[in-house]
Amino acid sequence: xxxxxxxxxxxxxxxSAFCVVINQNAVNSAMFMILTFVxxxxxxxxxxxxFMAILQVLVYGGAIMVLFLFIxxxxxxxxxxxxxxxxLTVLASVSFLAIALVGTxxxxxxxxxxxxxxxxxxxxxxxxxxLVFSSxxxxxGYGLFTKYMLPVQVAGFLLLVAMIGVIYLSKKEVVKTKTxxxxxxxxxxxxxxx
Amino acid sequence: xxxxxxxxxxxxxxxxxxVMTMAGYSVLAERKVSSWIxxxxxxxxxxxxxxxxxxxxxxxxxGLGLFQPLADGLKFxxxxxxxxxxxxxxxxxxxxxxxxxxxxxxxxxLPFGQMIDPESGQRIPLILANIDIGILFIFAVGSLGVYxxxxxxxxxxxxxxxxxxxxxxxxxxxxxxxxxxSVIPVxxxxxxxxMEGGLSLVNVITSQDSLWNFVLMPISALLFLICxxxxxxxxxxxxxxxxxxxxxxxxTEYGSFKFGLFFVSEYTHIIVGSGVFVALFFGGSNFLxxxxxxxxxxIIGGVFSVLWFIAKVVCMIFxxxxxxxxxxxxxxxxxxxxGWKILLPISIANLVFYIIAFAVYEKLIN
Numbered sequence: 001x002x003x004x005x006x007x008x009x010x011x012x013x014x015x016s017a018f019c020v021v022i023n024q025n026a027v028n029s030a031m032f033m034i035l036t037f038v039x040x041x042x043x044x045x046x047x048x049x050x051f052m053a054i055l056q057v058l059v060y061g062g063a064i065m066v067l068f069l070f071i072x073x074x075x076x077x078x079x080x081x082x083x084x085x086x087x088l089t090v091l092a093s094v095s096f097l098a099i100a101l102v103g104t105x106x107x108x109x110x111x112x113x114x115x116x117x118x119x120x121x122x123x124x125x126x127x128x129x130x131l132v133f134s135s136x137x138x139x140x141g142y143g144l145f146t147k148y149m150l151p152v153q154v155a156g157f158l159l160l161v162a163m164i165g166v167i168y169l170s171k172k173e174v175v176k177t178k179t180x181x182x183x184x185x186x187x188x189x190x191x192x193x194x
Numbered sequence: 195x196x197x198x199x200x201x202x203x204x205x206x207x208x209x210x211x212x213v214m215t216m217a218g219y220s221v222l223a224e225r226k227v228s229s230w231i232x233x234x235x236x237x238x239x240x241x242x243x244x245x246x247x248x249x250x251x252x253x254x255x256x257g258l259g260l261f262q263p264l265a266d267g268l269k270f271x272x273x274x275x276x277x278x279x280x281x282x283x284x285x286x287x288x289x290x291x292x293x294x295x296x297x298x299x300x301x302x303x304l305p306f307g308q309m310i311d312p313e314s315g316q317r318i319p320l321i322l323a324n325i326d327i328g329i330l331f332i333f334a335v336g337s338l339g340v341y342x343x344x345x346x347x348x349x350x351x352x353x354x355x356x357x358x359x360x361x362x363x364x365x366x367x368x369x370x371x372x373x374x375x376s377v378i379p380v381x382x383x384x385x386x387x388x389m390e391g392g393l394s395l396v397n398v399i400t401s402q403d404s405l406w407n408f409v410l411m412p413i414s415a416l417l418f419l420i421c422x423x424x425x426x427x428x429x430x431x432x433x434x435x436x437x438x439x440x441x442x443x444x445x446t447e448y449g450s451f452k453f454g455l456f457f458v459s460e461y462t463h464i465i466v467g468s469g470v471f472v473a474l475f476f477g478g479s480n481f482l483x484x485x486x487x488x489x490x491x492x493i494i495g496g497v498f499s500v501l502w503f504i505a506k507v508v509c510m511i512f513x514x515x516x517x518x519x520x521x522x523x524x525x526x527x528x529x530x531x532x533g534w535k536i537l538l539p540i541s542i543a544n545l546v547f548y549i550i551a552f553a554v555y556e557k558l559i560n
Contacts (some may be wrong), residue, residue: 063337069344
């Protein structure tokens, strides 16, 4: 049952991801991207990562893609400049992707010997024996606030840096318009005085 | 296995039926209450041939307009299906469906009652799916409802529709933040340290056995209620329609059954949102604060608790209608200011206050 669901959702995800790329209408692409996110979320559910699945839908499906759609619809991209991709670029990227994919699969199937698998599992379990595998959200939260505290803080710090960068970049324009406003006001005030 | 699945499907169909009927009758309640507030009579003529000729009951139910939802629904069904020539056909048809499905899906994790098993004496929550991430599921699926508004407004290819959809989706996205943060104290209370907790609403209701969260955290309740009004696009936040300046907002170009779907999904949203609010802050299917539940064990007690829950939800729906016909609409910039500059800081301060309060309480107890 789980296998069947995995194949259904995986096929659905790959198909909609493919449609994101090949669609010429930007709105269609965005809609297929939402479907892709939902598909990835359902794949997470088959792996019992419920929290990740919900976050995928909540953050990417519910918030970020709405902004994407907004930008596309406000700029009116659909029907406008339909990109005609270069044939050579397409061929090169497709062949590279295919080689990379097949290469990865072959590499993993060659090196995935049972002895290696045992090694990996023992090396991890010795460090993480207080983190039991569980689909519960509280376990995830416990892990994030104890063992993975540093990565969480670093990720949060990176986001903060990105936010400050955006504020700094967009602030320049605001300052410019303000000075323009002030100069207009100043000129008006000056004319009133004169 | 198959029997279990069939029972689940039956329960789901039953719940959809109840919620859809309630949606239909909240439309009637909206019309009746609005006419009551404005000193009018409201719908009191619609009659079915045989039922309305019963001596005393007949004129009463006709006067209450109980047949009106049936007539409304049939009107939506039998109207001519107009497809404007300038719309994007696929997305135009898709939008009402996208709006309805999330509104109907969120009720899956809503606990609508409780039953005491007569043999083991354990309490069984009545819920379609008791998943660990209940409240997050509601937020996630509810946030997908924005797409119906966005796509509907865009596909209509009409400036008014598009403005309405841009406004209301911006509003829905900004109020989601304050809404999510205002709920966290409730979940903190429901998951004390050392308990195998979760984000399910069942835990929240169990934590309200003696004291309702509304008494303990009134600010959270108020914040959640305001955000709920914004999320359901009701007055004073009905940026989606704002019929005085945008004709009809994002559904200006919609008619007949497609408009009916938008209409029904709005009321479904209100009902499910009221249910979530009741479960979070008003004790769900618990009887009264400080009083033990009087429900007898077994199915009868379960039925009583469900009816009690529905009664609470009906009170909430009345509040929604009451507010709509009392308060005027906010301006768009006022909505944005309220959301980002007032509600969001208050909700964060509220969260920090309760975190500190719970920590101090834990220290004092130990």
